[in-house]
């Protein structure tokens with residue numbers, strides 16, 4: 001199928017349905033890169049946005065770089081803070097492993113400290129009682145513990161990746177303004193009919209006031225409704241319910257602390273986990289749980305207890321989540337972005353990253369295919385692999401949790417509905433003396449690097465408990481440990497306190 005494209009292989013006219021984070025991200029990227037395309041975004045005031053999703057990975061920085069917006073241009077307006085990574089608290093009950101930090105990447109780690117981390121993991125696997133807790137090997141773990149932001153002084157020659165926390169409603173408003181500055185036309189209205197061509201592609205959307213919006217290409221950002229991709233084009237949906245049990249969340253704000261954390265905190269509760277996201281003016285909190293194990297009232301009470309807000313009159317909001325993905329993210333003349341294409345529960349805060357990858361990669365494939373669907377299948381395969389790679393990593397948290405207090409955690413640990421890829425990764429962890437090398441060798445690198453897998457598995461204390469050995473050159477090991485600690489501390493001297501960084 002050949003689309004109606006301009007001389008530069010871009011659609012002449014494009015309609016985006018939905019004005020949540022996904023819709024406005026798509027509008028910004030398309031408007032700044034496809035300058036000759038007429039772009040209209042329609043959003044429904046009566047339906048509104050989901051209004052959660054306040055933590056990101058470093059992909060949000062890539063997105064802002066791509067549209068030419070600096071941190072200082074958007075962060076204050078969105079009450080945004082910096083994020084070094086995520087602390088996972090109480091997912092393991094093994095002594096010494098009750099908590100660990102999953103950092104974003106820093107060059108100093110890869111060059112200097114991660115090799116020691118892996119050496120000690122291998123020693124630990126053989127029964128030597130050395131320190132293989134990830135928190136002692138990563139720069140951003142040190143930064144987080146000391147409330148230091150992720151942007152170094154100019155003289156620090158190593159790169160460091162970081163994410164953000166932000167108010168999702170304010171981010172949407174910022175992105176809406178910015179896209180309109182770049183020529184995107186915003187229409188407020190509700191789509192109540194979708195018109196198709198004879199070949200099954202999309203022709204137009206009709207709004208409740210009878211406005212007809214025709215286009216050559218459509219982007220479905222209508223959230224869990226998936227109005228175009230699933231409801232109209234009937235693209236199949238694969239649920240992840242058999243290995244990701246959580247389907248609900250209850251959310252509420254709380255007062256921000258004096259020292260502003262530089263991390264998201266994920267604390268395991270009885271039947272799921274709670275996030276705590278620091279913004280400049282409040283904490284965003286939420287309990288993500290499975291309604292098969294706990295009902296919404298019990299979940300709200302447990303979240304309030306966890307936050308010390310049992311008697312508070314702060315309102316909580318309850319949400320349902322659909323966890324899985326479509327089989328095709330690009331089909332005919334439609335691309336699904338955001339919740340309309342799928343969602344892997346928010347444990348690693350990856351939804352915005354997936355939206356960014358989807359739009360950026362689509363633009364590249366569409367252009368390379370000269371405006372045809374030549375690369376549709378390859379694109380769908382790539383995006384599915386990204387979703388499945390993230391799913392496997394998130395599933396691994398549940399599979400390897402070290403709790404035993406409720407049926408929820410026991411069922412998660414006993415669940416064998418996991419992908420072959422995840423089974424092979426877990427087998428390597430237990431059996432390989434070169435986990436990182438073997439992950440490369442057996443082509444198991446998906447959305448996460450071996451060091452991230454090692455952080456999780458070592459962080460939960462997934463090590464053999466028998467076969468403890470004593471003979472080891474512990475004096476050399478202790479010297480090395482002191483040197484590493486000092487190295488990371490000295491790197492840390494190049495970073496400012498979080499609140500000072502936010503003044504810039």
Ligand SMILES: Cc1cc2nc3c(=O)[nH]c(=O)nc-3n(C[C@H](O)[C@H](O)[C@H](O)COP(=O)(O)OP(=O)(O)OC[C@H]3O[C@@H](n4cnc5c(N)ncnc54)[C@H](O)[C@@H]3O)c2cc1C
Pocket residue numbers: 017018019020021022023042043044045047048049050051052053054055056168189190191192221222223224225227249286319320321337338339340346349350351352353
């Ligand atoms: C509990 C929870 C926690 C999350 N946490 C994170 C996180 O920490 N990090 C992260 O990256 N992501 C997170 N997410 C995901 C994140 O919220 C979404 O990916 C993000 O907000 C994008 O949503 P969206 O734009 O796809 O959908 P929505 O925000 O739902 O927007 C849908 C849009 O479509 C419009 N619309 C729908 N139907 C019609 C119609 N008929 N006509 C016109 N317009 C229509 C709506 O009005 C709205 O503008 C979380 C999600 C949940 C459920």
